[in-house]
Amino acid sequence: MKKILVINPKAKNGKALQYFHSIESICKKEGIETWITESPGDASEKIRAWCEQNPEEKVLFIGMGGDGTMHEIINGVVAAEGENVMVACIPAGSGNDFARAFPSFQLTARSIKDLSLLNGKSESFDAAHYQSENNTGWFVNNLGIGFDALVAFSSNRSLLKKWLNLVGAGKLIYVFYLLRHLFTYRPTMLEIEVDGIMEQYSNVWFISVSNQPYYGGGMKISPKAIPQDGLLDLTIVHNLSRWKLLAVFLSVFKGSHLKYKEVAIKRGRVLQVKSDEFVRVHADGEDAGELAHQQIIHITVHQHKWKLFLPKMKGLDE
Template identity: 30%
Template sequence: MQRPLLFVVNPRAGSGRAERIWKAVEGRLRASQTAYEAVFTTPEADGYDTALRVLRTGRYRAVVAVGGDGTANEVVNALLRTAPSLPFGVIPAGSGNDLAHGIGFSSWEAALEAVLQGTVRRADVGRLGERYFLNAAGVGIDGVVADAANRLKGSGRWPTSLSKFVYVLLLLAKWVRFRPRSARIVVDDRVYLFHRVWLVVASNHPFFAGGMRICPGASPEDGLVDVCVVHRVGRLPFLLIFPLVYTGLHTRTPYVTVLRGRNVRVRFRLASFPVQADGEILGEEPLRLTVEPRRLWIFVPRGREELRISEEVPEPMAMLP
């Protein structure tokens, strides 16, 4: 008998957009006679707690997050602690959806099609202490903005109509008073000292913060993270070059240095900034992260897969190398 797919749905993601998308997804699952079960996050139990509880039963053949990048992060952390051989999928239904964009999905329909077709490949994940991340981790004004965004969500004053632009609006608000500092960055035992650092972002995918191409060359398949350092730039020039991040052209300016490695440590001088991973605050610096190569099986668009999962195999991923 075919094991069901597990969908972990955050109905509040994307200001309620996820709930509408889930109804459409469920209709297609029923039409295709796909075995599935769904669980829903609540204000009291996030994606991690919800997924952790049900994954311990060992009943599923794959797990799929329906929501934004934060929901995906929570579900993956539960998955890697309970059933790391199961493939992971994401149905983009949040405000940013940078992970899905980086994987190559242009819509929730395309992401669902990959799950139904069973097209998977190995992907790297990042780890900060005991916490995994899929997309990006950052510190500096990036962490300050992520912290402000989370506080805004928690207050119930999240601007629904401007969800996609909240990062930019908060960045402008924090830009006025943020004081860039010197930072010591160690990448695979290579030590760098940068001055007037605004942010340091280590990325596993090209996109973050709602479509910014922060690290255009980043790949989840090379065993490394790309580290974007914005430094030696004044307050007004920082604002002027900021729009270039949407095209990736900021990396061609003299104010941006891109490093690459498997182990990264960041410490600012005379300051302590929040550290974010996939938009979630994990405390304050120093930032210490490592890449775990090929740690996760992930659903990808057809044509990019390493293999296809056969529905006839009861425990397909347990048999994979």
């Protein structure tokens, strides 16, 4: 089996690249090919091209980075539609929600030493496709519309995030921009259609469409989401004050926000959202454009769309 390690050199302010240098000699010795990404979208394009050129070869793409890195890898793998393609993750980012939901490698001395030992099994998981007037793609964690997407958009472009990552406090950037936008954001009206049933929600702060439970660095936005059941879990936060929104956000860390009457929960396979005003959209924490007045985003889950590799680690599983 071909093994390709995909490193995001900017993940966690360059710490992923440091991790890579600690195992670079092992990779060369064991014939593990390494790719260091150069720009946004680079991983997706390289993976898609490789799979198209080698359709019969069995390959494992191991991401070394955070949720953005894994988002790109999944988009490349799913677009290629290869039957012989598997994915694994060595978490080296700020949030690492992919690694929480889809654990494969853990970034420890033992896993680094045993990186070449790739005996194990694979499991198939769902992915969801989204399409709007200005963007399209796949996600495996969650897609957000509204306030949380604005927080993610601002956080990802902030110089402050780099400084916080240097001291191991990268997650605080989301708290900073949550508070910064809390008093200026205007909730909007959304029409949300789930499996053909449409409902209108007023004063919506945000909705999260989840394939797995976590987002924002460990917050349990959809505690009951299962990434293999062919369903997406919607969390709709609406009709509440700014101060109560803050309380809801704090409760998300434990998954206890479902107790609030202003938090609506839906589940479905095919979704459609139309916005009354301009709102931002994120997919797996990455910018996915925006919805302008009366624009629509279509979201569909595809069951068992990609394969996660679960390695058997030497000395641990034997």
